[in-house]
Amino acid sequence: MISISVNNLAFRIGVKTILENVSFALEEGDRLAIVGVNGSGKSTLLRMIAGETAPDEGEVYFAKSKSFGMLHQDDAFNVTDENGNVIPDDAEDGFGASGNSPVDRTVLGQMYAVFPELCRAEVRLAAIQNQLDSVPSDDTDTLNRLSQEYSALNSRFIRDGGLYYKSRCRSFLANLGFDESVWDRPVSLMSGGQRTRLALARLLAREPDILILDEPTNHLDLDTMLWLEGHLASYPKNKTVLLVSHDRLFLDRVTNKTLDVENKTAKLYKAKYSEYTELKQKERAEQEKKYSLQQREIARLEAYIEQQRRWGRERNIIAAESREKALARMEKVEKPKALPKSIRFTLTSSGESGNEVAEAKGLTMGFGGNILFRNLSFLVKKHDRLFIWGPNGCGKSTLIKLLLGQLEPLAGEIEFGYNVTVGYYDQENQNLDEDNTVLDELWNAYPNLTETEIRNTLALFLFRGDDIVKEVRVLSGGERARLTLAKLILSRMNLLILDEPTNHLDIESREALERALTEFDGTIIAVSHDRYFTRRLATRFVDLGDGGRDFRGGYDDYMHWQEARLAEGAKVTDDLTADRTAVKYGEPAKKEEYEEKKRSGAEKRKLEKRRAELEREIAKTEKQIAGIDDLLFGEAATDYVRAAELTDEKTVAEDRLLQLYEEYENLEG
Numbered sequence: 001m002i003s004i005s006v007n008n009l010a011f012r013i014g015v016k017t018i019l020e021n022v023s024f025a026l027e028e029g030d031r032l033a034i035v036g037v038n039g040s041g042k043s044t045l046l047r048m049i050a051g052e053t054a055p056d057e058g059e060v061y062f063a064k065s066k067s068f069g070m071l072h073q074d075d076a077f078n079v080t081d082e083n084g085n086v087i088p089d090d091a092e093d094g095f096g097a098s099g100n101s102p103v104d105r106t107v108l109g110q111m112y113a114v115f116p117e118l119c120r121a122e123v124r125l126a127a128i129q130n131q132l133d134s135v136p137s138d139d140t141d142t143l144n145r146l147s148q149e150y151s152a153l154n155s156r157f158i159r160d161g162g163l164y165y166k167s168r169c170r171s172f173l174a175n176l177g178f179d180e181s182v183w184d185r186p187v188s189l190m191s192g193g194q195r196t197r198l199a200l201a202r203l204l205a206r207e208p209d210i211l212i213l214d215e216p217t218n219h220l221d222l223d224t225m226l227w228l229e230g231h232l233a234s235y236p237k238n239k240t241v242l243l244v245s246h247d248r249l250f251l252d253r254v255t256n257k258t259l260d261v262e263n264k265t266a267k268l269y270k271a272k273y274s275e276y277t278e279l280k281q282k283e284r285a286e287q288e289k290k291y292s293l294q295q296r297e298i299a300r301l302e303a304y305i306e307q308q309r310r311w312g313r314e315r316n317i318i319a320a321e322s323r324e325k326a327l328a329r330m331e332k333v334e335k336p337k338a339l340p341k342s343i344r345f346t347l348t349s350s351g352e353s354g355n356e357v358a359e360a361k362g363l364t365m366g367f368g369g370n371i372l373f374r375n376l377s378f379l380v381k382k383h384d385r386l387f388i389w390g391p392n393g394c395g396k397s398t399l400i401k402l403l404l405g406q407l408e409p410l411a412g413e414i415e416f417g418y419n420v421t422v423g424y425y426d427q428e429n430q431n432l433d434e435d436n437t438v439l440d441e442l443w444n445a446y447p448n449l450t451e452t453e454i455r456n457t458l459a460l461f462l463f464r465g466d467d468i469v470k471e472v473r474v475l476s477g478g479e480r481a482r483l484t485l486a487k488l489i490l491s492r493m494n495l496l497i498l499d500e501p502t503n504h505l506d507i508e509s510r511e512a513l514e515r516a517l518t519e520f521d522g523t524i525i526a527v528s529h530d531r532y533f534t535r536r537l538a539t540r541f542v543d544l545g546d547g548g549r550d551f552r553g554g555y556d557d558y559m560h561w562q563e564a565r566l567a568e569g570a571k572v573t574d575d576l577t578a579d580r581t582a583v584k585y586g587e588p589a590k591k592e593e594y595e596e597k598k599r600s601g602a603e604k605r606k607l608e609k610r611r612a613e614l615e616r617e618i619a620k621t622e623k624q625i626a627g628i629d630d631l632l633f634g635e636a637a638t639d640y641v642r643a644a645e646l647t648d649e650k651t652v653a654e655d656r657l658l659q660l661y662e663e664y665e666n667l668e669g
Contacts, residue, residue, distance in 0.1 A: 390545030423493030
């Protein structure tokens with residue numbers, strides 16, 4: 001059964017078109033990922049579907065009687081009364097719109113407010129019970145009336161979930177990172193991130209038929225994100241989920257369809273994210289190949305037509321006209337549209353550091369009597385990709401600030417090795433001057449560079465034209481992140497310290513960053529909630545949530561070890577940890593890994609050899625065709641018999657060339 005139908009949606013700002021001709025349909029039980037670069041219109045599309053933004057064209061249809069709810073990106077949740085009306089944090093009366101019942105402004109109270117009918121029924125049931133207790137036993141009419149009302153209301157209360165809605169609310173709070181100590185805390189004291197999580201908890205507790213989520217993984221630590229993945233994966237099969245997220249593993253594990261928003265329109269793929277990327281690449285390669293082949297065929301036909309007309313005899317004119325008709329009837333293959341531009345860059349090392357890059361010795365840190373970690377020690381070696389791990393609030397960003405010298409530990413020390421130069425990426429982009437233009441921000445940091453060099457660097461990060469004279473204060477989160485990266489690549493470093501570097505970056509930009517960091521010939525210390533990013537880079541973990549455990553191995557190794565430890569119900573020894581880790585950086589590979597690399601190297605050499613052979617054959621065939629053309633338009637121009645022979649020879653050569661092109665393209669792919 002169709003749950004949502006979107007027909008020809010369009011949205012414009014002035015003369016600028018953001019989206020047009022967007023059409024797709026979802027069935028009950030679909031889980032849709034909406035993907036695209038920053039600024040492509042994903043959030044705008046969600047708001048149009050939710051009815052919050054009116055489209056300039058098109059319509060959205062929902063199946064009859066479907067309820068829906070939407071979580072906005074960084075939703076600044078506000079206190080509401082029993083009717084859903086927003087109550088300002090500083091309101092004095094403490095009552096709802098009715099003016100009769102006080103508004104519970106606590107975290108738990110606002111969860112209960114998701115079920116206003118049940119809350120009102122509970123209050124009314126208690127009031128009826130009090131009346132029944134006070135009515136004289138001889139007043140049978142009143143007793144019967146109240147008893148009937150109580151029975152009917154209690155039946156509806158039980159039917160609608162009144163017996164378990166409070167435990168449901170408490171469960172969602174606990175799973176989304178709110179422990180019991182904050183349940184009775186006023187919402188007004190919550191941070192922006194906590195309010196967003198509270199908005200998510202309320203929405204999930206309501207369980208609407210159509211659930212719309214814009215970046216739901218913001219402000220979630222790993223455990224909470226894993227819980228949300230599981231919850232959405234098991235969301236009732238008669239309900240529909242639409243979401244925008246840059247977390248690729250999250251999309252893979254939650255969704256079954258992908259809407260690709262690109263070049264102002266959108267295309268639906270019946271595949272989860274990783275399958276969609278393969279399908280899209282394959283489709284584009286096939287379309288480019290078809291377009292290229294057709295263009296060659298068109299060029300060949302046009303050359304043939306021109307040749308026949310030049311010869312000018314009646315049979316030549318007839319042949320030319322026949323080819324012209326064939327050309328006119330040909331269904332033209334559309335040239336693939338250009339892909340959205342993405343950032344591209346490399347990171348340059350300042351030179352070799354010593355083998356021991358940084359060492360933490362007995363670090364203890366906390367604030368106001370709250371100790372985050374005690375006696376933390378670890379040694380960072382050259383070329384490590386060390387990720388600082390743990391739940392929110394365990395001190396990951398604090399440890400980064402200690403490494404940078406921005407904070408002083410309560411105990412212990414940090415020492416850096418020989419010739420270590422540090423580059424730092426700040427997740428909040430606080431090292432940007434709000435009053436600077438984009439151009440000045442980068443130029444002030446590197447005054448010895450020319451304006452052309454600064455502009456060229458900014459262009460790599462998609463700052464072009466009027467973008468470079470924007471003030472930093474008006475930049476979006478993604479633009480700030482790109483500007484911070486632009487500043488980073490111009491500095492020379494051999495130790496990169498990264499605090500949530502993928503925040504605010506779209507998927508394409510994250511992949512560009514991953515490629516640059518993979519090729520970086522230095523050492524990396526990072527904090528990140530992006531599991532895909534972590535999986536690609538990490539060779540080692542220091543887990544602050546596990547007492548500072550130092551684990552050498554990749555992301556999958558660490559997850560498997562954690563699962564094994566939980567399954568066994570006891571700590572795994574350091575020897576067992578070592579057995580289950582991947583090969584350490586710089587250590588000899590295991591036998592099977594050596595054999596695999598050997599096979600891979602042989603296959604690679606074989607492909608390179610064949611590629612070189614194809615290049616020689618292609619060049620030879622192209623030269624042969626060029627020679628035939630010289631003869632056709634030269635000495636054979638008036639020798640019709642010879643010309644016919646040469647034309648046949650050329651057709652054979654062109655067919656061979658197309659085969660060579662196809663094999664070469666397949667090797668490249």
